[in-house]
Amino acid sequence: MASPQPRIGVVTYPGSQDDRDALWALSALDAEAVHVWHEERELPDLDAVVLPGGFSYGDYLRCGAIARFSPATQAIVEFARDGGIVLGICNGFQILCEAGLLPGVLARNASLRFVCRDVPLTVERDDTPFTSRCSAGQTLVIPVKHGDGRYVAPAGLDPRQVVLRYAEDCNGSDDDIAGVCNEAGNVLGLMPHPEHAVDPLLGSADGALLLASLVEAARSRALALTSA
Amino acid sequence: MRATVLVRPKEGILDPQGQAVGSALGHLGFEVGSARVGKVIDLEVDAPDEAAARAEVEKMCEQLLANPLMESYEVEIVG
Numbered sequence: 001m002a003s004p005q006p007r008i009g010v011v012t013y014p015g016s017q018d019d020r021d022a023l024w025a026l027s028a029l030d031a032e033a034v035h036v037w038h039e040e041r042e043l044p045d046l047d048a049v050v051l052p053g054g055f056s057y058g059d060y061l062r063c064g065a066i067a068r069f070s071p072a073t074q075a076i077v078e079f080a081r082d083g084g085i086v087l088g089i090c091n092g093f094q095i096l097c098e099a100g101l102l103p104g105v106l107a108r109n110a111s112l113r114f115v116c117r118d119v120p121l122t123v124e125r126d127d128t129p130f131t132s133r134c135s136a137g138q139t140l141v142i143p144v145k146h147g148d149g150r151y152v153a154p155a156g157l158d159p160r161q162v163v164l165r166y167a168e169d170c171n172g173s174d175d176d177i178a179g180v181c182n183e184a185g186n187v188l189g190l191m192p193h194p195e196h197a198v199d200p201l202l203g204s205a206d207g208a209l210l211l212a213s214l215v216e217a218a219r220s221r222a223l224a225l226t227s228a
Numbered sequence: 229m230r231a232t233v234l235v236r237p238k239e240g241i242l243d244p245q246g247q248a249v250g251s252a253l254g255h256l257g258f259e260v261g262s263a264r265v266g267k268v269i270d271l272e273v274d275a276p277d278e279a280a281a282r283a284e285v286e287k288m289c290e291q292l293l294a295n296p297l298m299e300s301y302e303v304e305i306v307g
Binding site: 061062065098104105107108109110111112150152154172 | 241242244245248292293295297298
């Protein structure tokens with residue numbers, strides 16, 4: 001029997017920008033990418049969810065602070081609490097922090113400048129659903145584009161939750177943290193944009209390693225649920 | 229009842245916006261030791277008295293208006 005194509009949802013909030021790129025990248029990596037509108041109170045049948053980059057609700061009050069109240073976000077919180085795999089990219093990362101699914105908060109870049117360039121990242125862990133195709137210590141080159149990406153870690157953050165680190169200073173983040181997961185490891189947020197680095201034509205295909213890991217984890221989950 | 233909420237970057241949290249403002253003031257010839265930039269939120273709340281209004285607005289601060297990780301808040305009930 002052919003392995004099933006995992007269904008991965010990508011949420012569109014008012015002000016999301018990278019939802020289409022995420023849908024395209026996931027499709028290219030052999031997932032069935034499903035569009036989810038922010039007003040949906042119940043998620044369709046999904047094996048994973050991606051919260052894309054952009055400026056949801058105009059970044060009013062704080063980045064991600066208002067998107068937290070979207071019906072779809074409430075449904076994603078439930079999905080994550082049931083062990084569902086959730087990836088937040090850039091604004092998606094900010095939303096997951098504001099929604100309390102991830103520790104910490106993203107603040108204005110220390111330079112006060114919008115940073116838009118390829119950055120080298122160090123993979124700290126390869127045992128997560130998002131990094132299984134990578135090796136710990138590996139360097140990935142993936143673009144960032146944000147004005148509010150300085151990660152402020154809560155006191156006592158478990159270092160095991162740091163999945164990706166900038167290999168050089170990018171925005172003044174605490175301990176150069178670029179991506180963190182929750183304690184259970186099924187939710188990851190990162191500021192760099194893997195969906196913009198899935199083809200060598202775009203300058204790097206390293207983002208495909210993260211997204212292909214996600215697709216694989218979603219496929220395993222789909223198989224596990226089918227056989228359960 | 230009207231309330232004003234002052235949200236400030238917590239002490240010890242880097243405030244690059246405040247630094248930029250401080251440096252701009254320096255360029256104008258003003259000597260400032262430091263500058264921190266926060267925000268003001270004016271609210272009209274339906275509450276029977278000042279204590280009830282304050283309690284209500286503090287809940288708003290905890291749940292939305294401030295992010296306790298990096299911001300502190302102060303509530304003033306204007307009356």
